[in-house]
Amino acid sequence: MVRVSLFFSLLILNIPAFSQTVLRGKAVDDKNHSGIGFVTVSLLSLKDTALIQGQVSDSAGFFQFSGMPAGTYLLRLSTLGYKHTWKLAETGDAGEIPMAADASLLEEVVVAGERPAFQRSGDKLVLNISGNKLFAASANTFDILKKVPGLEVNGDGTITMSGRITPGVFIDGKPVLMNAEELQQYLASLTPEMIASIEVISNPSSRYDGEYKGIIDIKLKRDQTLGWKGNALLSLQRNNYTLSDNTLQLSYKTGKVAYTARLGYRAGTTVHRYAALQHQANTNIMATNTQTLSGNNNFSYQLGAEYSFRKGQRIDVGLRVFNLNRDVDAFNTLFTTDSSAKRTIFHTYSINTSAPKQRNYAANLNYTAQFGEHQLDLLGSVAKVSNRQYEDIQNREAETLLDYWKTALKNEILIRMAQADLSLKVWKGKVGAGAKFAYTTTKNDLRYDTLLANNDFGLDSSRTNNFQYDEYISAAYVSYERSWRKWNYTLSVRAEHTHSVAGIITRDYLNWLPGFLFTYTIDPTQQLHLSYSRRMTRPNFVQLNPFRFYLSPLNYVVGNPQLQPSQTNMLSLTYSHKSFNAAIQIGRELSPMARYPEYDSATNELEYLGRNLPYGDFAGIELSFPLSLKTWWKMQHSIRGAYRKEQTPYHEIIYTIPITDYTLSGSQVFTLPHAITFDLTYYYKSRSGNGIYRIKPLSSIDLSLQKSWLKGKLNAKISYYDILDTYRVYYIFREKQILNNELSHWFGNRRVVATLNYSFGRSTHKGKQNSKNEEENRAGM
Numbered sequence: 001m002v003r004v005s006l007f008f009s010l011l012i013l014n015i016p017a018f019s020q021t022v023l024r025g026k027a028v029d030d031k032n033h034s035g036i037g038f039v040t041v042s043l044l045s046l047k048d049t050a051l052i053q054g055q056v057s058d059s060a061g062f063f064q065f066s067g068m069p070a071g072t073y074l075l076r077l078s079t080l081g082y083k084h085t086w087k088l089a090e091t092g093d094a095g096e097i098p099m100a101a102d103a104s105l106l107e108e109v110v111v112a113g114e115r116p117a118f119q120r121s122g123d124k125l126v127l128n129i130s131g132n133k134l135f136a137a138s139a140n141t142f143d144i145l146k147k148v149p150g151l152e153v154n155g156d157g158t159i160t161m162s163g164r165i166t167p168g169v170f171i172d173g174k175p176v177l178m179n180a181e182e183l184q185q186y187l188a189s190l191t192p193e194m195i196a197s198i199e200v201i202s203n204p205s206s207r208y209d210g211e212y213k214g215i216i217d218i219k220l221k222r223d224q225t226l227g228w229k230g231n232a233l234l235s236l237q238r239n240n241y242t243l244s245d246n247t248l249q250l251s252y253k254t255g256k257v258a259y260t261a262r263l264g265y266r267a268g269t270t271v272h273r274y275a276a277l278q279h280q281a282n283t284n285i286m287a288t289n290t291q292t293l294s295g296n297n298n299f300s301y302q303l304g305a306e307y308s309f310r311k312g313q314r315i316d317v318g319l320r321v322f323n324l325n326r327d328v329d330a331f332n333t334l335f336t337t338d339s340s341a342k343r344t345i346f347h348t349y350s351i352n353t354s355a356p357k358q359r360n361y362a363a364n365l366n367y368t369a370q371f372g373e374h375q376l377d378l379l380g381s382v383a384k385v386s387n388r389q390y391e392d393i394q395n396r397e398a399e400t401l402l403d404y405w406k407t408a409l410k411n412e413i414l415i416r417m418a419q420a421d422l423s424l425k426v427w428k429g430k431v432g433a434g435a436k437f438a439y440t441t442t443k444n445d446l447r448y449d450t451l452l453a454n455n456d457f458g459l460d461s462s463r464t465n466n467f468q469y470d471e472y473i474s475a476a477y478v479s480y481e482r483s484w485r486k487w488n489y490t491l492s493v494r495a496e497h498t499h500s501v502a503g504i505i506t507r508d509y510l511n512w513l514p515g516f517l518f519t520y521t522i523d524p525t526q527q528l529h530l531s532y533s534r535r536m537t538r539p540n541f542v543q544l545n546p547f548r549f550y551l552s553p554l555n556y557v558v559g560n561p562q563l564q565p566s567q568t569n570m571l572s573l574t575y576s577h578k579s580f581n582a583a584i585q586i587g588r589e590l591s592p593m594a595r596y597p598e599y600d601s602a603t604n605e606l607e608y609l610g611r612n613l614p615y616g617d618f619a620g621i622e623l624s625f626p627l628s629l630k631t632w633w634k635m636q637h638s639i640r641g642a643y644r645k646e647q648t649p650y651h652e653i654i655y656t657i658p659i660t661d662y663t664l665s666g667s668q669v670f671t672l673p674h675a676i677t678f679d680l681t682y683y684y685k686s687r688s689g690n691g692i693y694r695i696k697p698l699s700s701i702d703l704s705l706q707k708s709w710l711k712g713k714l715n716a717k718i719s720y721y722d723i724l725d726t727y728r729v730y731y732i733f734r735e736k737q738i739l740n741n742e743l744s745h746w747f748g749n750r751r752v753v754a755t756l757n758y759s760f761g762r763s764t765h766k767g768k769q770n771s772k773n774e775e776e777n778r779a780g781m
Helices: 002-013 103-108 141-145 180-188 774-778
Strands: 022-029 040-044 051-056 062-066 072-078 085-090 092-099 118-121 124-128 151-153 159-161 168-171 195-201 215-220 227-238 242-253 257-279 285-310 313-337 344-354 357-371 374-397 400-426 429-451 457-459 465-484 487-502 505-523 526-537 548-552 555-558 566-577 580-590 593-600 605-612 615-630 633-650 653-672 676-685 693-695 698-709 714-721 729-733 740-746 751-761
Touching: 022 040, 022 072, 022 085, 051 062, 051 118, 051 465, 072 092, 085 092, 118 566, 141 151, 141 180, 141 195, 180 257, 180 285, 180 313, 593 633
Parallel strands: 022 092, 168 215, 555 605
Antiparallel strands: 022 062, 040 051, 040 072, 072 085, 118 124, 124 195, 151 159, 195 215, 227 242, 227 751, 242 257, 257 285, 257 740, 285 313, 313 344, 313 357, 344 374, 357 374, 374 400, 400 429, 429 457, 429 465, 465 487, 487 505, 505 526, 526 566, 548 555, 566 580, 580 615, 593 605, 615 633, 633 653, 653 676, 676 698, 693 729, 698 714, 714 751, 729 740
16 A cells, blocks of 8 residues: 555656646537537547547537647537537637537437437447436436346346346446445436436446446536525335335535535335245145335435535535335245145245334545646545344244244444545556555344243244454556547556455455457447456355345245355447447356255255356347437337356256347337327346246336426426336246246336426536445445
């Protein structure tokens, strides 16, 4: 760390000595002079019009080139809905560059002034959200992400990329990593009116933490208007039960300070049904059905302030609190018959009542400094997580009490993190460097008490456990980016050292994570991208925890403290032409972590254990394309094909079964009279699976209506999700001679949701959201 600190000090001291030649400007509409976001800007040589650099402007129309000699250049600006614009410009500030609307193109393709929904910018797929009709009827971020090529929103609210990885979520370039519960509440509070754009990175460079195999970066709408602004969001959903999500956001900006506050509250009930059918070793057939009802009374708040004390320098401070309060009732039945399924062997039922509580506290301090073309970011954060859960588990046959357990779980997690990132314009390109240190401690204590023959409760030593986990992560990276004629390339390498103590198991490992990206600009509307990355995945604290977590009295999950991290190498080739995108990926993951079932024929218990598999190969192809048949009728479609092959050892036999599947998704958006928008979204995934399970096909159809009033300040939406109630996840074990079982999950996706969103105040400024770091995500915060 001393060497890293010395390295940063030397770089900072030499910042003023570097060249600061730039050419900047802003693309604006020639009628109203409003900024035009996501314009393709090409910097051309005045001598032979050869392409020197290319980029896409930000959501407000600003762009900036650097790293070239001082002089006069030719700028070419192009975007859908506007005529191509040429301008001579000298290095420095080119000011506003007006662009004229292309009336002939607008009649056939887009509404005047509307940006295309999807654009490719380097290694990012950029979605233009605010003001785009394709997303107007989307109730929240989840509805938007369903339309993104390569992304899937699963029934439990989790998000997967390319059908196999969980992406990291960023807000304005900073990670906001939360557990599924907190992340869902946060994303449900963001509507299309609050989001300027979303950037999707499917193959992150070494600049990012090794945990990130994919990134979703949400850019909130911002401006520099002084004053205050508020937003109130009310959402009510109904399936068999009722759930409401409510959020109030306030911001106030002075000349130097911006204050933000965000309050969130969730109340109501969610439902999950689990079913299993198992042919036991004694030829009996056991049917398991569990319904879990979770009553929610959760609230959260965030407080933040940004202080711009000097030009180009800013300090952000933030506090985040999340309180989860639940009352959970799980009702389970075990119905066992003989092999003919006619004679009942036994019929038991169990009731599991619990009241899990979680308290998350986090604070962060961020310093950002801009020195000409150079930038320095310093980030420090501390977070504490406290979990408490008490359970009462009773298992009965008729009126006879068979088993009675009580559990008490205590979990404490403390995270400290410091990070520094530096970006310099040198050597005709851009050099990036950074370092990070994180220290995490987690203490877990789970006690089981069983009802004894004398009607007293006694300690159940076979299930009771105590587990402590400490982890130290040190990381550093360096990258270099440069443009040359039609080429742009980025080379990077990252090193991450991990020292961990899990019980009596101590581990040390160092991982080198190289990466590169080459971009070739065929013309301002066409690009080719070739990228490679090596990423890693550490086991999270739940996967390492050796406690039993029950799905039913005879089905439970157990963690494994001896799990090793996995390493993924991936090569990606992408082609983009305007809004059409095609991508091919291929790679191998070494030591992937998986859960597999282990059946005890004597007790009929089925436990799901964690282990590292030898390797897994994968490949995929994705196509996405928009269509605008009329100005009032827009469509977006995506097609993804996937291949996966895992080496899965099970009972001394290694299974290497190749698996292929495909996914079709799309939406059709109709702009109706009286400013009403109608959205039809559909999804289908073919039969898929993994090394030991087959998964049945999945499908869903969603309908949404949207209307706005008061010049767009008040938006009302009503959505009917999974109208045919077809989204159910079914798993069937492949080798029935070993284990003949199948199971399913239902998450209550068929539901009606009404959303009302009202914006008020004089300013549209939004402060940066408090960020979470990678360690908090793995802690299950």
